[in-house]
Amino acid sequence: MIKVEALVKEFPKKDGTSFRAVDEVSFEAAHGEIVCLLGVNGAGKTTTMRIFSTVFQPQSGNAWIEGHSILTEGDKVRQNLGFLSGDTGLYARLNPREFITYFGRLYGVADGAIERRIEDMAKLLDMHEFLDKKLEFLSTGMKQKVSIVRSIIHDPPVMIFDEPTAGLDILTARNIISFIRDCKQREKCVLFSTHIMREAERLADRIIIIHQGKILASGTLEALRGESGMTDLDDVFVFFVNQAAEEIKVAANEF
Amino acid sequence: MNFKKALIVYRKELLELLRDRRTLFTTIILPVIMYPLLFMGFSAIMSRQSSILEKRGATVAFQDSLQTRNEATLAVRDSIFSGLQRLDYVSALPSPPHVEQLYKDKDVNAIVTVSDSLGNVGPAKYRIKVRYDASEEAGRLLFGKIEKSLTATAKNEVAARLTKLKLDKQLIDPFRIDPVDSSTSEKKMGSVLGMILPYIMILTLIAGAATVAADLVAGEKERRTLETLLVSSATRSEIVLGKYLSIFTVAMVNVLINLFSISFSLRFLLAQSGMGTQGLQMPVKAFLILLLALVPLASLFAAVLLSISTFSRNMKEARTYEQPIMMISMLLGMISFVPSVQINNLLALVPVVNIALLFKAVMINEFTLAQLLITVGSTLFLDVLAIWATVKLFNTEAVLFRKEDDSSLKITRANKRSFFNSFYGLVYFALALAALYYIGGKWQSKNLIYGLEQTQVFIILLPVLLVLRLLKLKPKEILRYNLPRWQEAALIPFIAIPAAIVVAILGQLVNLIFPYPPEYIAAMEKLFNQDVSLAMSFFVIAVLPGLCEETLFRGFLIRFFEGHSARNAVIISALLFALFHLDPFRFVPAFLLGLLLGYLTVRSGSIVNSMLSHMINNGLALFIVTFAGKHWLKPLLSGKDSFHWWVGVIALAVFVVAIGIFHKITAPREVKQCAE
Structure with missing residues (x-):
């Protein structure tokens, strides 16, 4: 499971001040649940997820992946985490088998287990014909399948998908979406980010609306609809963004 | 730190590099084919040079401008001419007509003119003018032959004169020079190799490292694979170690292949030219010491280039930053060509220079253990520093995730719009340093005390005040007066x-x-x-x-x-x-x-x-x-x-x-x- 407490991430700006990309973010996500971080580009989704994967260190706050703190137990956090994004590259001169084996070994998975898992996944995702071709010759869809297998080669309990369908064609995107559903069925804790409302609507058990680094609202789709009085998720989203802007205005006027 | 994971990274990087045709070509194939071709080309050119005269032959026109014509002078003239006639591959023509035209058309390659006694006192003295074209290899070779022949004739003439005076002919040769070379063939080979080898080794070392370094981190950033690697359970130190070892390996392999190819081509060349390789032994012990000394340098280059690769956003940027490092290393490596510079304890502290000079000293077996230890020690020290810096850079998210809109050099970034930014600071310093060196140095060499005063006031103090004046800045405030x-x-x-x-x-x-x-x-x-x-x-x-x-x-x-x-x-x-x-x-x-x-x-x-x-x-x-x-x-x-x-x-x-x-x-x- 994922537990996040008051996470803050700031980046230094050129003029010496700093930019707060993630502002006091807190939430939880449990096993067998798909949680969606919904927000426009630059809302802080990727930064938040990079903190979970220990690529970034937060200024304050903490998060736990399967009970391991991202601040002090980076190794264990990464061991329990599968990470997939829409635009990751692959090593062009390796073939899928070598590529997946490389990451499997880095995660400390035994060679025999890696082989078995590749076979299983290849059957499932129909990858046999290109398992031994160099990655540079594969299509985007094939590459994305390879990335999927890479992300679960160590059978992590928590999966994080950062804009997993960004830049993919419809057929490839479908593969990913069915894979995310599959993860839920296997009782994994799934967190994914998107700016596409339909994707959130179709997949998520709970939606967290994030804007300018802050969480504006969170809950099931039904709860959010109820709170906002809107039915379409687009309208729901805009409602919460406007509400936040109003609050800031009010706060400013009180001074 | 789990060494096993570093090895996994290392093995994967090597596998990828082996599959990269560009790397394979520059580190392995190029050296293997380059040296044989280069050496054979050289030997072909050299043998061509020496056979120019043999093949084409040469014609010398002989002119007689004697004023005093008696038996003695004519005899001297004839002996000079017959000396020239005896030259191999050279035909001598006695006083051909239109000699100027012939020389211009290159039908005649040299003109030897004999004229009379210079001065009337003492024994007869002749003036022999040799006209030839020194800008041509053939001309120089021909002149050498003519000169040799004339010297021999002159010696005979002296011998004849001595006999006439009833003196011993032996008087001509008061000395016999008997050179005894005490150097062993190993040392001889060593002194030649000691000049060239360090440079080649340093050059190939850094070139090998540079072919792959940019690809390893900057390349991963460019291809968007780095984050996947960071998310894996390998720690940053393990990733750095694996990549560092890959660069190190490629650098060392490149050196070894180059050396092997050179020695093979050299042997082949010598054997072919009939010189034989007997006695020309590579000093094996020296060679082993060199390889050992090369290890810390390879490691230093690997670490420095890896840190550049880490800092750079893409391969192009990494290559740009690599350039000055390579230039400086090559220039420093050239120190082995300077004949008088020898290693000492102080120079053993200067990176690259120390290895180059140590090579030179080891090749002729004239080095101390202290020099070896200081060289290896100081390089290792820098090496550890560079590795530490790389790990640190690798842990700095601002560096690892530098965005495209960041300006490339961090130091030029602060307050780009204001005059007081680091870049202008360095430019001003460079100008002041140049002024100190060129102008101040001149002043001080004229008169030390007066020159020092001038330097302080006109180079160091006044330009500062002038700049502040021009920019309308308050000196008291800026300079903290x-x-x-x-x-x-x-x-x-x-x-x-x-x-x-x-x-x-x-x-x-x-x-x-x-x-x-x-x-x-x-x-x-x-x-x-x-x-x-x-x-x-x-x-x-x-x-x-x-x-x-x-x-x-x-x-x-x-x-x-x-x-x-x-x-x-x-x-x-x-x-x-x-x-x-x-x-x-x-x-x-x-x-x-x-x-x-x-x-x-x-x-x-x-x-x-x-x-x-x-x-x-x-x-x-x-x-x-x-x-x-x-x-x-x-x-x-x-x-x-x-x-x-x-x-x-x-x-x-x-x-x-x-x-x-x-x-x-x-x-x-x-x-x-x-x-x-």
Whole structure:
């Protein structure tokens, strides 16, 4: 499971001040649940997820992946985490088998287990014909399948998908979406980010609306609809963004 | 740190590199085919050169311009001509018509003209003019042959004259030169190889490392694979280690393949040319030492290039940053071509140069264990530093995730719009340094004292004031021309004097290991023992530098680097100050002094503190040199002008207390300044 407490991430700006990309973010996500971080580009989704994967260190706050703190137990956090994004590259001169084996070994998975898992996944995702071709010759869809297998080669309990369908064609995107559903069925804790409302609507058990680094609202789709009085998720989203802007205005006027 | 994971990274990188045709070509295939082709080309050209005369032959026109024509002169003329006729591949024509035209058309390659006795006194003397084209290889070869023939004829003529005078013919040869070469064939080979090999080894080492380094991190950033790797359970240190080992391996493999290819081609060439390889043995033991010494250098290059790759956003940027490193390394490696430079303990500290010179010394088996250890040790030290920096860079998210809109060099970034940015600071410093070297040096070589004064005022002080004037900036504010509080100023002697003593004792310690060369000491003594009054010396050595150098370094240049932090500004200005002395022996003392002076100025907000301190520091040196012989100074000194070590202990204690008080009493001002 994922537990996040008051996470803050700031980046230094050129003029010496700093930019707060993630502002006091807190939430939880449990096993067998798909949680969606919904927000426009630059809302802080990727930064938040990079903190979970220990690529970034937060200024304050903490998060736990399967009970391991991202601040002090980076190794264990990464061991329990599968990470997939829409635009990751692959090593062009390796073939899928070598590529997946490389990451499997880095995660400390035994060679025999890696082989078995590749076979299983290849059957499932129909990858046999290109398992031994160099990655540079594969299509985007094939590459994305390879990335999927890479992300679960160590059978992590928590999966994080950062804009997993960004830049993919419809057929490839479908593969990913069915894979995310599959993860839920296997009782994994799934967190994914998107700016596409339909994707959130179709997949998520709970939606967290994030804007300018802050969480504006969170809950099931039904709860959010109820709170906002809107039915379409687009309208729901805009409602919460406007509400936040109003609050800031009010706060400013009180001074 | 799990070494196994580093090895997994290492194996994968090597596998990828082996599949990269470009890497494979430059590190393995190119050297294997390049040297044989190159050497064969050379040998073809060389054999062609020597056979030019044999194949084409040459024609020499022989002209007779004798005035006095008697039996004796004609006999000499004939013997000269027959000497020329006897030359191999050369035909000699006696007085052909239209000789000028023939020479122009190259039907005749040289014209030998014999004319008469020069002067009427003494035995007959002939003048022989040889016209040839020295710009052509064939012309030079022909001249060599003609000269040899003429010398032989002359010798015969002398012999004839001696016989006539009834003297012994042996008189012509008072000497017989009998060269006995004591060098072993190993040493002979070593001295030749010692010149070329270091350069080739260093060149191939860094070239090999550079082919792959850019790809390993910057390439991963560019292809968006880095994040996947970071998310895996390998730690950053494991990733760095794996990648570093890959670069190291490629660099070493590249060197070995190049060396193998060179030695193979050389042997082939020698065998073919019939010279034989007997006696031309590669000194095997030397070779093994070299390979060992090469390991830390390979490791250093690997770490430096990896840190560049880590810092760069993409491969193109990485290649750009690699260029200066490669240029500098190659230039430093060329030191082995300079015949008179030999390794010593001091040069053993300079990276790349030390390895190049050590190679040279090892090849002729003239090196000490200390030199080997210092070379390996200092390279290893830098190596560890570079690896540490790489790991640190790899852990800095701002570096690993630099965005496209960041300007590429971080130091040029701070306050790009304001005049006081790091880039302009470095440009100003470079200009001042050039002026010091070219103009100041000239002034000082004319008249040392006067030249020093001119340098301080016209190169160091006035340009600063002029620049501020042009930019309409307030000198008082920018240069911190503020009066210090009396407590601060009163503390300065208690800071400056002990500091100077401690630094002097450090210098003495260094001198034990790396003695100053005698010419350096002589130059220093010359500076302090000028034929001028003590007051004048004090003015030139202490007062002027205190005013002018402080204005430049602690007043002006330090301002360019304050964008990041005051501490960085102090360190950078101290570094520039040390460089400005253009003197490797004074680099460390000047740097330490620069740190202190920078601190005093920035901390107190008054440059007067550092001016006073600088004057005291320089004045003290003058004082010691001037009064070293006096009995009242004797108890402090051991030897001519070095301090006893216990003086250093006292000085250090006084310094620590004084600087502590200074730090305390300047604290409130610091806060006030920040608030401003």
